Amino acid sequence: VVLRSALWSTAGPTALLVCTARPRRPAFRVLFLRGMAENVRRSLGQEGSALKGAFDEREWVKQQEKVFSKWISVKLADRGVVVDNIYEDLKDGFVLYNLLEVLSGQSLRPLGKMSKGKMRIQHVANMNIVFKYLEHTVKMVGIGPTDVVDGNFLILGLIWSILVFFIAKDLGGLADMRAIRNKILKWIKKHTAKNPDIDDVEDLAQSLADGRVLMAVLNDFNPHQCPYAPSSNPKQDLTQALDDAEKVYGVEKMIDPEDPLSTADEKFTIPYLANLMDKLHEAAPPQYGKVADDAVANVDKNPQDFVDDLVALCAIPSTPSNEEGLTAAAEKVASIMADAGVQDVAQEGSFVLGTIPGPMNAPTVLYYATYMVDDPPEPASWSSGPFIPKYSAAQRLTAQGVAEDKANVVVPLKALKNILNSMPKGNPPPCNLKVVVGGAPPAGSPAFDGDASLAPLKAFLATHQAALAPDYVIVSTPEGCAVAPGAAAAMFSCRGFLTAEVQVTTVVDAQGCDPERGVLSHRFVGPIVDPVTALSHAPRPD
Structure with missing residues (x-):
């Protein structure tokens, strides 16, 4: 097995891990995983170095698989697609095909007809259609359709490249991963500025671990439904913030409060934060x-x-x-x-x-x-x-x-x-x-x-x-x-009965009209108008 270049790079949104083959022997596989994790840590600089030795490399890669599988499932929820095993579920090409259609808002049908066959050659043909699109959008080096069909570890790099490419596009056509990170950080700082108990946020990973940052962001958008009430229990606060985001804004959870690894690396939190930004942007005042x-x-x-x-x-x-x-x-x-x-x-x-x-x-x-x-x-x-x-x-x-x-x-x-x-x-x-x-x-x-x-x-x-x-x-x-x-x-729509009493008077003296008192006849000359007749000839109201 030869590791030909760094697995991850922050130089651009289309960087990809590169390896010639998937190691099969256990000893070589451990070496592969260690090299994979180490190269990612190098790309993170000092923050990554601080994580070295904190988690087993296999756990680190397993967390990537978990995050990427959840991210794909969230994006394809409307199409009823759920990814449980990122290596197996992507083999036939349909998951990537649907993912690219949803992310791009375009149909891939002009690139070719997908086959529902179960043979490897049919899966490769499907993947060729997917790669026709990728070649014109996400620049790739060292990976091809057969690598995905064979379940190669290179799939993790491919998904990360797709993820970063479209996040950069959605956030305004940003140039690279550093620009994405800076924009999300700026957004978080803006919406936590009114909280004096939150120090200046400088990273997108461990600063989220106690839940206060997410809680403050949600509270800034919707103080009534997302109260800012941090407790002394960080896990409880993070759980509350994630629950509020899901209940109020429909942001599915990609962070596990019970798993410290889920907030140990920005690459595990950025997919969630980008989705949160998108949902909160949609929550603008309605017309x-x-x-x-x-x-x-x-x-x-x-x-x-x-x-x-x-x-x-x-x-x-x-x-x-x-x-x-x-x-x-x-x-x-x-x-x-x-x-x-x-x-x-x-x-x-x-x-x-x-x-x-x-x-x-x-x-x-x-x-x-x-x-x-x-x-x-x-x-x-x-x-x-x-x-x-x-x-x-x-x-x-x-x-x-x-x-x-x-x-x-x-x-x-x-x-x-x-x-x-x-x-x-x-x-x-x-x-x-x-x-x-x-x-x-x-x-x-x-x-x-x-x-x-x-x-x-x-x-x-x-x-x-x-x-x-x-x-x-x-x-x-x-x-x-x-x-x-x-x-x-x-x-509105009230129904019922109206009872009215109408009194008509035709004879009034200086003291007014009192039926019980009556009016002296010698004060009037000529006929007296009959009240009943007067009422029957009364004009109808307009």
Whole structure:
């Protein structure tokens, strides 16, 4: 075995490890691994020297395999590709083919047709197509299609070269690995500057080990969902930062808090940091016009999502006299709220409460609706029963309470779900949202008994007054205004009855008009206009 040149180089983004063959004897393999690790350490300079002897060379190479396999899997997640063994999984050429298409945003189909055959010659033919693309982008020396097909260790160098080439391209066409490192460092320093407990970050490896740097970066972008609260446990802090990045921004983990080797070398952390930069860049403030358009498009793609939950809720007899039905309806509403993305959903008695946090200091909007419906006055008049939803000839859904008020529970929550799904990942809504869905009879229904019917709602609000505290209220039923009497309220889709008393007076004296007192007739000459006649001829309002 002859090692012809340095395995890694920081001179440019297309450097590649070079070896004439893959050693097969155990003794030669150990020599190969040692030489491989040593050359990489040389490329890292003093930082690499500090690592010498800290880890076994085989562990070092194994970490590369782990990081590169995870990086490929993350990039190809949308195509359903998972790499477990970087030497075996790349042999047929399809993984590299898909990887280059995703990274470049171009189709490799014009370069040739890929074969699904299992023979080595077919794998080599596939790899030739891949290398046609690489030859015009990633400059390579000492590696060819057969090296990848045979599972040569040179694959690690090939993946690193591809990784660095496209990271450099994504970060603005940087010249080399040093420029990539400097740009990521500058970005980290910018977003940790407000944290006095973080010293000036000078490396992209061990400075990440205690989690505070990542935690501070995420907090600078999203202080509400990514709090900066470091503890005395570095592993716990790193775990928390990685969890926040994955949950809020969808950045898959490539660093293992339990493995010190994963933060021992910048080449193990740069793939993750570059992915984090890309995701946080996507989390720019959303254009709400586009969000609304995308939400409508999502609804058009899956209208059945609305219908299914509405039908299921209408099938539950949630009437004032049916305790079992009220409980089942509350559970169904809690499920719909959770599916919509509402957080901290809790059921208390006949009420369901949830929240969606927005930016700090943003106003709070509360939505109130009710799932309780009247007892059907004539159940026998329904062709299929009041709680057996069905469509009429005009394709309108019919069931007891479908319009008042169960549609007003389901539709806004489904709209909210599609809006949240259309927001750029990591962006909270522009305000704090609170959702309260209660079991109170609709106003104007036979079951509504004024203050007695509102008593459970008022008791619930008294318990949660501090947690709700809305600036604005949106209600679909008039009694919802009791949620926050001092807040501005907007009603929509409210249905009910309006009772008005109109009084018409045609005779008025100096003391006004009093039907009980009457008016002396000798004060007037001529006919007296009949109030009923006057009312019947009153002009209609415009």
